[in-house]
Each structure stands twice: as C-alpha cells, then as structure tokens.
Amino acid sequence: MKKILYLLALAFGTHTAAQAQTQTIHYTRDIFMGSWEIGVPTNNDFLNKTSAAGGRFEYRHMINPHVSIGAGMSWNSFEQYTSRKTYQSKDGGSAITTDVIKDIYTLPITAGIHYYFGDPHAKIKPYAGIGIGAQYSEQDVYFNIYQITYNNWGFCVRPELGAVMPFNENVGGFISAAYNYSTNKNDDFDISSLKHFAFNIGIAFSVR
Amino acid sequence: MRKLTFLSLLLGLIFSSCRKTPNFDELSSDFVVTTNRDKTADFTEFKTYYISDTVANLGGTGDDSILTDANAKTLVQTVKDNMNARGYTFVSRNAHPDLGLQLGIVKVTTTVYYPGWWDGYYGWYDPWYWGWYYPYYYPYSTYYSYSTGTVILNMYDLKNAPDRQQITGIWNNINFGAIGSSLSSNVQRGVNAIDQGFEQSPYIKTN
Numbered sequence: 001m002k003k004i005l006y007l008l009a010l011a012f013g014t015h016t017a018a019q020a021q022t023q024t025i026h027y028t029r030d031i032f033m034g035s036w037e038i039g040v041p042t043n044n045d046f047l048n049k050t051s052a053a054g055g056r057f058e059y060r061h062m063i064n065p066h067v068s069i070g071a072g073m074s075w076n077s078f079e080q081y082t083s084r085k086t087y088q089s090k091d092g093g094s095a096i097t098t099d100v101i102k103d104i105y106t107l108p109i110t111a112g113i114h115y116y117f118g119d120p121h122a123k124i125k126p127y128a129g130i131g132i133g134a135q136y137s138e139q140d141v142y143f144n145i146y147q148i149t150y151n152n153w154g155f156c157v158r159p160e161l162g163a164v165m166p167f168n169e170n171v172g173g174f175i176s177a178a179y180n181y182s183t184n185k186n187d188d189f190d191i192s193s194l195k196h197f198a199f200n201i202g203i204a205f206s207v208r
Numbered sequence: 209m210r211k212l213t214f215l216s217l218l219l220g221l222i223f224s225s226c227r228k229t230p231n232f233d234e235l236s237s238d239f240v241v242t243t244n245r246d247k248t249a250d251f252t253e254f255k256t257y258y259i260s261d262t263v264a265n266l267g268g269t270g271d272d273s274i275l276t277d278a279n280a281k282t283l284v285q286t287v288k289d290n291m292n293a294r295g296y297t298f299v300s301r302n303a304h305p306d307l308g309l310q311l312g313i314v315k316v317t318t319t320v321y322y323p324g325w326w327d328g329y330y331g332w333y334d335p336w337y338w339g340w341y342y343p344y345y346y347p348y349s350t351y352y353s354y355s356t357g358t359v360i361l362n363m364y365d366l367k368n369a370p371d372r373q374q375i376t377g378i379w380n381n382i383n384f385g386a387i388g389s390s391l392s393s394n395v396q397r398g399v400n401a402i403d404q405g406f407e408q409s410p411y412i413k414t415n
Binding site: 053055075077079081084086091092093094095096097098099100101103105142143144145146 | 226227228230232234235236237238239240241242243244245246247354356384385386404408409
C-alpha cells in the first residue's frame, strides 16, 4: 500500500512538475514586427542615393526556441535629382539635355526562416536568416512636366542579420541589416537587377 | 489571434502604399533640348546656309501659318548667330545655299476640368451617410490649364539634293516643355534651347 501511494505521489509529482515546465517555455509564439527601413542602393548606375522613406512589416512564427519561419514585406521610395546635363544615345546620333528626377519604388515580399543564437531568454537575441520571394518595383524618370514610368516584378533574395531585444513578454525592439537582391529588369533604363542594403529599426510584438 | 494577423496584414498593406512622391519643384522650367543627326552627313563639306526670317506656326496658337513678329526674328537671329560662329556664311535663297534651315513652333494649351456637385455627384453628403460610398467632390467646379511649347529647327542638305533627287534632313533640334504666361520668358526659353542645341552638337562646323 505504501509502495502504491509512493508511486502515485511520484507520478503525480512528476506530472505536476512536467506541467509546470511546459508552462514556462513559451516558444510557440507569433511575432509581429514593424520597422522603419533605410535603403542604400549598391552597384546601381541608375540611382545611388540612400532612401529614408521606407518601412517593413513582418510576421514570424517560432517553431522552436531557436527557429522561426515567417513572411514579410518592405517598401522603399528611392529618389535622386540630377541637375541639367546632356545624355548621348548609344549610337551617338541623338542627344538630350535636361535635368531629371529618378525614382525607384521597391516592394519586396518574402517568406523567410531565421535562426536565433544563444539563450532564448537572453536580453539580446541575435539572429540570422534568409528570405526569398518576389519584388514589385516601379522606376520613373521625371523631367520638365513629363514622366516615363515602368513597373516590373523580379525574384528576390534577402539574407539578414539582426537582434531582438525583448522589453517584456510581449514587446521588444529590434534592429537588422539585410541585403535585398532582386532580378527586376529594365532595359530602357539600363537596369539589370535591383540591389540595396536595408537597415531596419523597429518594434516586435509577440503573442502566444 | 486570427484578428491580429488580419489586422497586421491590413496595416501592412496600407502602409506599403505609402510612397513618397518626389518634389517636382526641383525640376527646372527650361526646355528639354534634343538633337538628332544623320550620322552619314559630313557637316564640314558645307559652307553656306539660308534661313527664312519667318517662323512656321505648326499648330496651337492663332490662325497665322507663319510668324513674322519681333519674337520670331529673335529666334531666327539666334540660329544665325550660332551658324555664323561655326564658320558658315548666310546667303540669300537664290544664291544656292548648301544648307537650308527652318524654324517652327507649336503651342498647346491643355485644360483640366473638375466638375462640381451640380454635375451629378453627391459631394455634399458624408460618403458613409447612405451606408455605402459616394465619391467625394468639391462643391464647385474648378479647372486648371497648362501650356507646352515646342521649338523645332530643321537643317536640310540642299547641296547634294540634285544628285540624290531628294532633300535630306541632316540635323534637327527639338526643344519642348512647359511655358508660362510671360511671352518674353517663353521666347528666352526658345533662345536658350537653340543655343544649347548647337552646344551639344560640336560636329556642326565648317572646315
């Protein structure tokens, strides 16, 4: 009889302890992230001015304490004014003199996977990840009162490094740096791909 | 949880339409200057030219088909000054000039009209009043107009015309853009554009 009671107590105790344990590890969380995004074009003859007019929305689902999967979307408006100068046509038979405003709007939409380093309950959680998806983009040239505009889609790859800093169970801040590469092509503007660095700073909300 | 996902996706969609439009005030109001050349033409083989004192009115402004006023003469003189500076000599039409030049202009005024509420739109009411959306309109009609001007300068090879049995255009300078209400400013735009047209065509010179 004592043995049975003892075994029951053990089983009960273990069960309670096990329950208590699963209650404290909340790793199946959904995280929503909103951020301000700065875009720095790289290797782009068309436009090379940094844009501070951008943002990003992202959703991540933690599938275990170290890995999350999710999807996100960024938007960025790059613009650059070039003062009056003469442009020659490729065959040298035509020339045009004007000042222009060049403009690129990018909307990358990616699905991604991220790995979080270190202790899941640490104050700072660095991560690395990669997203792939598609990017919608518009490229425009404005001069005098005229506008030439193109839009196109491309295949997008976005590797990323960042860190999340939880303030409490539900809210945290984060920063990240990503490289956004997309195959958008525009022959008339001599664009064979769109590449820029994206720097983000924002807030992450997590719910169970 | 589902609501939050939906809400954040919606917010994402709304914010992503946030797009900064450029400040168009930065753009200059000078004409856009374009030039085209016949790459097989050798400009050094020509010595003389003729240009009429009149400017063809190719459309948009008034009934006259040619313009002969002082402004027209100003534009013609600009061409002459540039051609003379490049070494060509102005001769009369009867003296068998090697090159013939012709100036033309176009002026187009576009008016954009916004109808007022009496044109059939229920702009007075809050769009949600009736439970569904009505387009919102100004309760008065309004319009704005803008004008664009084009100055076209053509250069024809008259020297080789008898051999070729045709008059070939070997160069043109087309300048265009918005114009304002001040005639003298518009003429000045034309003058500056013609000067720039020659400046970006250094191959126009006699030897």
